[in-house]
Amino acid sequence: AQSVTQLGSHVSVSEGALVLLRCNYSSSVPPYLFWYVQYPNQGLQLLLKYTSAATLVKGINGFEAEFKKSETSFHLTKPSAHMSDAAEYFCAVSGPNMRFGAGTRLTVKP
Amino acid sequence: DAGVIQSPRHEVTEMGQEVTLRCKLISGHNSLFWYRQTMMRGLELLIYFNNNVPIDDSGMPEDRFSAKMPNASFSTLKIQPSEPRDSAVYFCAGTDTVDNSPLHFGNGTRLTVT
Numbered sequence: 001a002q003s004v005t006q007l008g009s010h011v012s013v014s015e016g017a018l019v020l021l022r023c024n025y026s027s028s029v030p031p032y033l034f035w036y037v038q039y040p041n042q043g044l045q046l047l048l049k050y051t052s053a054a055t056l057v058k059g060i061n062g063f064e065a066e067f068k069k070s071e072t073s074f075h076l077t078k079p080s081a082h083m084s085d086a087a088e089y090f091c092a093v094s095g096p097n098m099r100f101g102a103g104t105r106l107t108v109k110p
Numbered sequence: 111d112a113g114v115i116q117s118p119r120h121e122v123t124e125m126g127q128e129v130t131l132r133c134k135l136i137s138g139h140n141s142l143f144w145y146r147q148t149m150m151r152g153l154e155l156l157i158y159f160n161n162n163v164p165i166d167d168s169g170m171p172e173d174r175f176s177a178k179m180p181n182a183s184f185s186t187l188k189i190q191p192s193e194p195r196d197s198a199v200y201f202c203a204g205t206d207t208v209d210n211s212p213l214h215f216g217n218g219t220r221l222t223v224t
Contacts, residue, residue: 032210034212036212036213041217041218042217042218043114043201043203043215043216043217043218044201044203044213044215045215046212046213046214049210049212051210090153094210094211096165097143097155097158097165097166098143098155098203098205098213099155100152100153101152102152103152103153
């Protein structure tokens with residue numbers, strides 16, 4: 001069965017610092033991978049998705065993720081954190097239904 | 111706009127009462143998913159439908175939970191009788207049937223059972 005594991009339930013960075021949120025996947029077939037963001041009192045919103053067209057995927061709000069088959073990873077990064085990035089981030093794998101990681105809460109300090 | 115509308119946004123009820131959560135898909139979806147989110151267990155898939163047919167309900171906790179999708183754009187999740195441990199945020203999400211399509215989530219229903 002396909003699954004994802006997010007390393008670190010909480011990540012705290014300073015405004016302007018690099019954001020790195022880790023996700024590893026387990027799949028016997030080429031996976032469809034996603035990152036979602038959840039702001040308080042809202043549903044999840046798609047940040048980006050991997051569809052095998054390119055290993056480096058660019059998403060909204062300056063986020064990007066790199067698919068590394070050798071490491072079974074799909075880590076999410078942003079070069080410079082903004083206060084508005086504070087939220088919970090979920091990695092997910094699809095096929096035939098979407099399965100989510102436990103989530104990583106990102107805190108951005110001024 | 112492939113929107114998902116959930117109602118109510120908040121529901122407070124007493125243990126033993128019946129609760130019905132509603133989800134309306136605005137357009138562009140063939141599949142509908144119900145998730146439950148809690149601090150302890152994160153996001154759990156309860157059930158999903160494809161073209162109105164339930165495909166996988168293995169995540170439904172027990173017989174007190176039931177879900178229906180009477181047409182292509184509407185679904186209900188019912189809990190009868192409700193218990194305090196059912197308190198959670200319940201999300202509905204839609205997508206088309208392609209595996210690499212993302213989910214479009216509603217804003218959820220926060221259920222509190224006292």
